[in-house]
Amino acid sequence: MRVAYLSVDPGVPVFGTKGASVHVQEVVRELRGRGHEVSVYTTRAGSRVPADLEDLRVVEVPLGPHPGTAAREAAQARAARELAARAEADHPDLVYERYSLFSRALSQVTATTGAASVLEVNSPLVDEQRTHRGLCDAEGALEVLHAQVGAAGLTLCVSGPVEAWVRGHCPTGRVRTLPNGVNTVRITPRPEDPDQVVVTFVGTLKPWHGVEDLLRAAALAREPWSLRVVGDGPQGPALRSQAREDGLEVDFRGAVAPEQVPDHLAGSAVAVAPYPEPTTGQGHYFSPLKVYEYMAAGLPVVASAVGQLPGALEGCGLLVPPSDPQALADALDALASDPRRRRELGRRARQEAVDHHSWSRVVTRALELAGVDSA
Template structure:
């Protein structure tokens, strides 16, 4: 089976370090594990190509940069960028048609109708993956000029897709409100993890009391919606003896470092880390944290955090905020502990409790690892979202075509 994977989002480097980049790469691996021959079509590549994906053929059609200008020119520049995104998606669709495919799988992006165009011309099924209510995000947090075109593109994609897989219930409801489709066409498929890439931490198999202060870890981009400031305040309020490691970088790093200094908290900030290097930074940890803050609108909590599944695969019990989809990913008291959001004192008490009871936290970590392996692998995610479709059957082992080349050689110039 030949699969055309399309990512027309210029904000996602498909071979990058962002969570979205990891998602793209893991779905590529899951398709190949099913025996599919995958070709990647993208508007942005990135430079972090892992060895196991180096042979994936890539068609690259970049989105041209918008012209410079401010003030009255802003709307014109945004409109030009939106038209450029749509045109790049059309060019990707044309390449899919020229290359041929048995199924088109697209990660939803604004203004793209690549899946709709390619499946109609090839007469093959399509699967659309929706990870966020992008139209709402763009309108509220960035700039959106032609919302009508964005909504028309979404309708065309969902209507054309045999299956639309949404990362959470709120995202599924958003799609169904925007595009009336028959029952069963829209399904919820939360994120997953690669339990072979992320192995169990050393603490999971340790015995007896701790011989050194345990390491508590957070992994993620340092942006406001991750609530890392609450984690720093929790460390300042904690009574237990534990070290804090923050893996990642972002616009909040400097303010967070300043807050840590103000609180007198010793924190190890690693900076940006490639996805391939994250498992090693989890291996010597004992507890992981997802301190998401409270929000005024529950609809804001539509995400399915990759970090929760990576923590679980690492056999790390997680202390996480009780918001959004997190209670469905972390069973309170089994694979971790849930606390109220934006409550550093509650966060501190939960971490202290796990640090003080090594046997309990290790049992929780092992339980989380079992769930990750048995239910939340990326292959299981793909199997669930394809179930009942024309492409829902594994097709044997991956074969590489003679002469098939990797990303650099397969690129198409702009």
């Protein structure tokens, strides 16, 4: 089967380090592993190409100069049209698009080729853009969403809140929820560091990941555990400054390629996802890639009780109120002082990841729901 994978969002490089890039790579990897011929059409290829994807065909149409918000939106729409035309010329059997603002690519390709189609929606993107980055043509963006969902044979949402958002704007589409997954072959349990209890966070250093609360928790800790932070982002300098001011010795490792994450989880005793209280009415709508990676690594997880996390971590970790550094410190202290409990929670976490959250299961289910051959 010929598959056209479309990702028009310039904020998501195909070969990048953020969670969205991991998502793109893993879906492509699973499709290729089943013998399908996959081509990726994108506005931003990125440069961190994993060895097993070096031969992947990538068609790139960069946005080019776009001074100002309105110009960026117009450039994204133009790039989507060009990428769709390139995909049409390849006559795909399946069109799989990661939903992007102002892209009608899926609807354009399916209209001319009759290919089966899946639209993957990872967030309430119109609301996100309006709140965090700026949006000129909100009405046009919603019209595009309606057209894309209407054209798609199947719209997959990563969480219930995202599905509710899509249905609120597009009540007639065929919409389902399918959470994210994890590569349980690439990420496997490793031994703890024998000399120290290491608590690890992996993720982009942005406000919605709550790393400042994690640093406050480390300053409040009564047990001797050490903190490792894997990732970088806009908050990096401020967080490093906060750690210095609080007298904390934090192992900041910077951004790493997705294939390097297992090595940076190695030696960890506990993993942490300290999401803060939401500051907008959107709530926590994500499907947490990092948490599934922690689970695949056989690590007990301490996380905020938000979004999908209470269900995902049942029997696999400890939940704390969001934006509560003292509660976070207490939970981390409890696991730091109890190696037997860590081992049991980690064992359950690994089993849950393998049984229910592998990318293989996710892609199989997506293709089944789309009514196409998953072999």
